[in-house]
Amino acid sequence: MDLLLQLFVNGVINGSHYALLGIGFGLIFATTRIVHFAYGPIFTFAAYIAWWLSGAMGLPIWLGLLGAVAAAVTIGLLSYLALYRPLELNRAPPLVPLIASLGLYIVLENLTGVIFGSGVRVVDVDYGIFFVGPVFFTSIHVWQVGSFVILGLGLAAFLRYSRYGKAILAMTDDPDMARVIGIDTFRITLLVFAIGSLVSAVPATLILVKNGASTHMGFAAVFMGFVAVIVGGVGSLRGAAAGGFVVGLVESLGLWKIPTEWQASIAFIVLYLVIMLKPEGLFSMARR
Numbered sequence: 001m002d003l004l005l006q007l008f009v010n011g012v013i014n015g016s017h018y019a020l021l022g023i024g025f026g027l028i029f030a031t032t033r034i035v036h037f038a039y040g041p042i043f044t045f046a047a048y049i050a051w052w053l054s055g056a057m058g059l060p061i062w063l064g065l066l067g068a069v070a071a072a073v074t075i076g077l078l079s080y081l082a083l084y085r086p087l088e089l090n091r092a093p094p095l096v097p098l099i100a101s102l103g104l105y106i107v108l109e110n111l112t113g114v115i116f117g118s119g120v121r122v123v124d125v126d127y128g129i130f131f132v133g134p135v136f137f138t139s140i141h142v143w144q145v146g147s148f149v150i151l152g153l154g155l156a157a158f159l160r161y162s163r164y165g166k167a168i169l170a171m172t173d174d175p176d177m178a179r180v181i182g183i184d185t186f187r188i189t190l191l192v193f194a195i196g197s198l199v200s201a202v203p204a205t206l207i208l209v210k211n212g213a214s215t216h217m218g219f220a221a222v223f224m225g226f227v228a229v230i231v232g233g234v235g236s237l238r239g240a241a242a243g244g245f246v247v248g249l250v251e252s253l254g255l256w257k258i259p260t261e262w263q264a265s266i267a268f269i270v271l272y273l274v275i276m277l278k279p280e281g282l283f284s285m286a287r288r
Contacts, residue, residue, distance in 0.1 A: 002134035007252045013141045015248025016148035017203050021221055022228025022240035023155065024199035030172045030235045031192045033094070037101040038079050039200060039225060040218030041108035046072040046201035047213040048112055051121040061125055061209065068201040076197025077190060079104060085186075105218070113215040122212040140210050147202050152241060155195070159237070164191060172235060227267050231274045233281025242283045246270070 021043075028036045046068035054064030083104055087097050127139040159165035167188050171178040179185050200221070207217065224247065232243025251266045258266070274282060 004253070004256055005133075006135050007256055008249070009135050009137060011249035011252030012245070013137065013144055013248075014252055015245035016145045017207070017244075018224045018228050018248050019241040019244030020148050020151060020199055020203045021225035022232065022244040023152065023237055024196040025222065025225030026229040026232075026234075026237055026240035027155075027168075027199070028192055028196040029229060030237070031168055031175075032084075032189050033175070034084055035098050035101060035226075036079075036193075036196075037098075037222055038104040038108055039196070040220075040222030041105055041112060042072050042075050042079070042197055042218075043200045043204045043221040044213065044215060044218035045075060045108060045112050047204040047208040047217065048116045048121060050201075050205040050208050051123055051213050052116065054125075055121060055123045061123065061205070064123070065202070065205045068205050069198050072197040072201035072204070073194045075108070076193045076200075080189065080193045105222075109215060109218060116215075118215050120212045120214045121208070123209055125209050127209075140206060144203070144206050144210075147206065148241075151199060151202060155199075155237070164188070168192060224267065227271050230271060231282055233283045236281070236283060239281055239283035243281070246282065 025036065025039050028034060028039070049071040050061070050064035050068040052064075053059045053067045054061045083100055084097055087100060125140075129136060129138050130142075159169055167178070167183045168191070170181070170183060171185055171188050175185060178188075204213075204221070207213070224244070227247055228244035229240045230243070231246055232239030232241065247267055247270055250270055254266045
């Protein structure tokens with residue numbers, strides 16, 4: 001029972017990480033219909049910027065986080081303006097932006113390696129270890145859960161109460177109708193790419209502190225974000241967050257009976273089962 005409780009806590013922690021990735025990736029996808037696979041290397045680049053500022057330059061980790069956010073937002077906006085926007089103006093078929101995003105993924109991943117090197121980068125940060133009965137966790141784990149709560153509630157309030165947030169929701173429901181009623185979809189798309197990229201920088205920095213950064217870490221990030229969106233239900237940010245927690249809990253609790261080396265396969269299994277049994281997503285009725 002103690003092991004099961006620890007695995008549950010680990011699942012909540014991992015689920016918070018996956019939920020943030022799902023929110024960031026899902027916000028861009030639901031609003032623009034662009035499968036932004038370059039979200040992964042943007043996540044990676046943000047982690048390396050945080051390492052450069054806090055590791056190589058010796059600045060506080062919070063300044064590293066701010067630098068990571070600025071870098072992620074900048075690259076996210078440039079990726080839309082330089083790649084996706086011209087394709088939109090030329091009315092490219094939906095498959096073309098998908099292929100372009102894969103190409104951008106490869107370019108950004110290799111560019112990160114060229115700039116920072118291909119080795120694993122770590123940041124030395126002091127953190128506490130806590131015990132609550134048989135369960136233990138660290139302050140980094142607390143930051144992971146706390147960042148989801150703060151960003152999740154902040155984004156929910158922004159979408160519900162702000163003028164731009166309501167425009168995002170309208171564009172998510174029907175981009176063409178949003179354009180007809182006078183919403184500046186170009187400006188909203190820029191805002192969505194900025195917010196989604198900003199969200200990615202937070203879990204990227206926390207993973208840097210927790211495990212270190214590597215040039216290939218972006219694949220896991222974009223894959224888990226994609227899985228969270230599909231499992232939760234496309235078009236629902238609440239569903240994306242819930243999908244992240246489902247994957248995190250199943251992945252962690254699965255270790256109770258499944259050997260550790262099979263853990264990476266659990267997300268694939270969850271994705272396959274959802275696609276086969278409920279392709280609209282487990283929480284497709286949940287609204288944003």
